Every structure is written in C-alpha cells, then in structure tokens.
Amino acid sequence: MKFEGKVALITGGNTGIGQATALLFAREGAKVMIVGRREKEGEATVDSIEKAGGVAAFVKADVSKEDDCRTMVARTVELYGRLDIALNNAGVGRAGKLIADEDEAGFVSVLATNLLGAFLSMKHEIPAMLANGGGAIVNTASVSGLVASPGQSAYIASKHGLLGLTKAAALEYAKQGIRVNAICPAATRTEMVKRWFAMPGVEERVTGAMPAGRIAEPEEVAKAVLFLSGDGASYVSGHSLVIDGGFVIQ
C-alpha cells in the first residue's frame, strides 16, 4: 500500500496503459480519478477497481478542451479533497501519411489531444497540487518522442513536444515540490496497437524490431509510472524514462 492516502488522476484511464496504471495505483492504496471521453469504459474500469477493494470514480472529459480539464481537477478535489499524482496519458495516434499528403485538420487534431491536452491538464492540476504542498506528474510520451519514423509526423511532433513541455514544467515548479517526468514506451499491447497491428505485416515487423522479440504489456508501463510517482523517485524530475526493452539503443 505504497500510495495509501494519495489521490491520483489519470487521463485516458479507461483503457490500455491508463487503465493498467489506474488498477495498480488502486491496488497500492491510492484513490483514483479516471478521466476519459467514453463513459461505458470508464464506469467498467471503476467497477473492476471497486470489485478488487479499491476506490475510484470516473469523470467524462476531453483533454483538448480547457473547461473539461478544469472540471476533471475540480471534481477530483471535490470528491477526494486533494490531488497528489497525475498521469497525463490521453493520446491519439495517426499513421500512414507523408507530410506532403497530410492535412492541416488531421495534424492539428493530434496535437490538440497529445500536446495541448497535456498542457491544459497540467495547467489545472498544478494549482491543485500546490494547494497541498506539491505532487508528481507523469506525461505519457513515447519512443516517438525520441526517434522518428515515416508517415507519423503529427504523432512524432506531439510526443517530441511533450518531452519539452515536461522539462519546462519540471523547472518551473521544482522549488514548489512538484516533480514532472515523462514515460517513453515502445509498442505496448493496447487498443491503439491492436488497430495498428490490424494492417498487414505490421505486427510481425514491429515485434521483430523489438530486442526481446515481444512488445510491452500495459502493466509493465504502469509499474514505471508508479516508480516515477512515488518516494523512490523523490529526486527525479524532468526525466524521460524509456520503457522499450532496448528498442531505441539499436
């Protein structure tokens, strides 16, 4: 029960990496606020946490909208009295188009969730954390924040930008007791990757590129988020933790 008494907010917490992290935080004693756009999945995640003896609630929010980000934090503080930890994890992928064929609306929509969404989330999380003397924020970037591949310019730009935003936030609030870090997972078994793997040959190519010969499970990423959010990382800030089984060092 390493997070007993703590309150954690997780955007995109109703599926994939966010859901696995929500379950793990709850198992370690934190009260968890699941944030997402889809109510059915959100409530199902709350149910599974409660069935396992944990405490959780769901708030519907689109992180690309400032009013929604204000509401998700306000609702958390209203319900649980404080905010200690945030995982800004809501994200969308977009693959397949080279830059000359990409359209403005598609490019902007990816940045709106992956980059602006993390900014708006932190903008409202930080004052709530300052109100109780500090906290820990983790932003879900990607190995696509460190390296590039063709046909994913919007996603790659959003994740590179998110690492810069993480460093800026870490410096701005270090003296006030807020640590801000990022995680950079490689391919992880979630809905996002299942959609990508549905394209012919992709699963074999991606799995074959992984040094361990397999992709990550969401729980393996969740464990890294708990490390960065906890006392074990009390002097870690502005860091990008790569969770890729050695993929980017090849």
Ligand SMILES: NC(=O)c1ccc[n+]([C@@H]2O[C@H](COP(=O)([O-])OP(=O)(O)OC[C@H]3O[C@@H](n4cnc5c(N)ncnc54)[C@H](O)[C@@H]3O)[C@@H](O)[C@H]2O)c1
């Ligand atoms: N799965 C991977 O291989 C992988 C690798 C590296 C990074 N990531 C990142 O991990 C994060 C989680 O993705 P995942 O793999 O668990 O996939 P996922 O599709 O299961 O989770 C993404 C979640 O974000 C939610 N979401 C999307 N846009 C939103 C918005 N505007 N407001 C609120 N919620 C929104 C989705 O509904 C979903 O619940 C994303 O930021 C993704 O870029 C994933």
